[in-house]
Amino acid sequence: MSSSPTAPTPTGTAAPAQAPLVQAPFVQVKDLRRSFDVSKPWLNRVLEGGEKQYLKAVDGVSFDIAKGETFALVGESGSGKSTVARMVVGLLSPSAGEVTIDGVSMTNAAFSAERQRLRRRIQMIFQDPYASLNPRWGVDRIVAEPIRAFDLIQGEADIRARVGELLTLVGLHPDDGKKYPHEFSGGQRQRIAIARALASNAEFIVCDEPTSALDVSVQAQILNLMRDLQDRFGLTYLFISHNLAVVRHMATRIGVMYLGRIVEISGGRELFAQPKHPYTRMLLDAVPDVGMTGRQRIPVKGEIPNPINPPTGCTFNPRCPFANERCRAEVPPLAEGVACHAVHERRITIPAAA
């Protein structure tokens, strides 16, 4: 950590991550939970005497996203970040908790009419552009689908003009609309997916690992494009990624997830300059980085435990060098932007940004 030449920031003060907002946040996620039934089939349970088993993929996640900001969720595989993304857009219904977007509940049935109107303003970009575009449809039809679905523009000529405009916006040629997805490279396909997301004048875009299937030079093109579009249209992003360097480049605020819970939430710069949670510190120390040739690293201990049978108390306790009895018994609440008993009790000092 000492080799990082990032600018120093003040230490010891309470995290300003949860600054009070004047109006209600654009996206509000409250105590979101989702468990999956991973039991053996009924007959096996009867014969072998097994209990029903549940996997808590998301276990009480809360965060806010202000309009125009990029909120990122990072974590390793199995941390539940993609499950959160799917619940936020409504592709998966939560077991408990609430998602509110611009004052409209996505989970409460009473809001169904408003929710239908809200749908237009929410779009998603998926990880694999080979799977998210219909191979039998021409690009024109793919990009026009949201326009037609929400009945935004009447008249074929006008729709075609709008599609051409959208393709130009993402760095393609209007004539590319006549082609099929297989005629494009991975990066170009992701551009098509972005054009489709913009087609309905979406304001909030959930991006689930949008560049992890792409090569680095193409990844840079897509990340730059996403930032340009955000500046231009004031888009709000929920950005899911396992790549900390990408997240640092994109996010204004970051939530770090571990086994279905947010362990730390803070401003983008702050998280990297001054990570608080032992897991965040371990993660930041573990990332191989081009700027850190020949650095000495602190060895990482252990692996993510099985989520079906997570450790009691703080789920990070078996890997944590600071764990004590309380950590093994009691789930730490998220306070001052970090869910860690050791930090709350001031048992570990937050190192000054080096």
Place this chain on the structure above:
Amino acid sequence: MTPPVLSVRDLRVEFVTRRGVLKAIDGISFDIAKGEVLGVVGESGAGKSVTGSAVIGLIDPPGRIAGGEIRLSGTRIDNLPPEELRRVRGKRIGMIFQDPLTSLNPLYRVGEQLVETIQTHTNLSGAAARKRAIDLLAEVGIPAPDRRIDGYPHEFSGGMRQRVVIALALCAEPELIIADEPTTALDVSVQAQIIALLKRLGRERGTAIMLVTHDMGVIAETADRVAVMYSGRIAEIGPVRDVVMNPLHPYARGLMGAIPSLVQDADARLVQIPGSMPRLSAIPPGCPFHPRCPHAWERCTRDRPEPIQRSEHRVACHLYDANDPTAAAHKIHTHAPLEAGIPS
């Protein structure tokens, strides 16, 4: 002077298809010394994995080695008959693949697979081989190896499985290990452990390692030297610190700038290389990078650049040709930010 562990000269690999001959590797040369880690980076389709497969003689038809030489500690291995090559493979060259689940047989206990490999390459008795297998598992950092040796692959986590695969590669104490994307399928925290393990093995045993990966971060922290590949050729090869901090080839420069880093300014725009790597069936003449290169001039569309020695780097780019009086005029050292659009 002792010969390098691995010496590759002008290697060419072709794939014969209905649509013609595709040149996957087009004349590459490099050496790896004892105890050295050579990183091979490039984007998908650059030919980095094919290079690894060619060295170990695992190019399947319709692919074939069309020319060049591969020497292992001075002796040629690319023209060995299959039976002799099989003995070199595993004994003198170990291999680690990306997905540990596919390199382990799910039906056999980990110990059986290790013992089988050890006995294939040495004359150890069953008990001695088992003892050695336990030692190897301990060496790659598997806790309670005397118990875990009787487990099946599915009982190990991803990181632990990759450790078993590394132990398998080490069975015969090979001179060279080819690691093809060894950490790509793993989470960051586990990846760091595997990188540290590979580094330690190279240092302690003097094993030469060829590390093939698309992840520059892994290379930057693991390799001693790095070869940047583009369209089946080596664009630049040199000490890792120099290539990462001060790349010479325009492609290498673009590539380094395109990678978001934890230490750069987060608000800075990433360097963008327009377009993408050409398909093997449509590699442009001259320098294969010229359609995407901000410095390209007429000569680049015509002449293939040969590697030029610049201090410790070797770079295949006309910009560095001291005999070309016009080269200097094209050498603008700022990689101008390019437009978002892709020329089609």
